Amino acid sequence: MQKVRNYYLTEFFFFAILVGRGETMLCKRTVKNQITLPKKIMEKFDKCEYFEVKAEADRIILIPVKLVGLKSNPLTAVRQKISKLGLSEKDIDDAIKWARNKK
Numbered sequence: 801m802q803k804v805r806n807y808y809l810t811e812f813f814f815f816a817i818l819v820g821r822g823e824t825m826l827c828k829r830t831v832k833n834q835i836t837l838p839k840k841i842m843e844k845f846d847k848c849e850y851f852e853v854k855a856e857a858d859r860i861i862l863i864p865v866k867l868v869g870l871k872s873n874p875l876t877a878v879r880q881k882i883s884k885l886g887l888s889e890k891d892i893d894d895a896i897k898w899a900r901n902k903k
Contacts, residue, residue, distance in 0.1 A: 845864050849867075851863060
């Protein structure tokens, strides 16, 4: 048994999520390692869909993250350049074959 904030829990089935000013809520871990976070907590992160998860000592920490869209992806610039040049998939395949045979 592990003592977590006045709750005596078996480490395999439960853990407590600590919120804000010492407010504690209880969550249950399923056999598939999934948890449901309390609605009261998730309302504070209404627009957040993804969280970075890390373990520190005996705590699980969720950090809200914002995923960067494809517009800032480095490959987007390459795709736009290929599109502007009017290159087809066959043109790219031919260029790859040419480069690989040139030794």
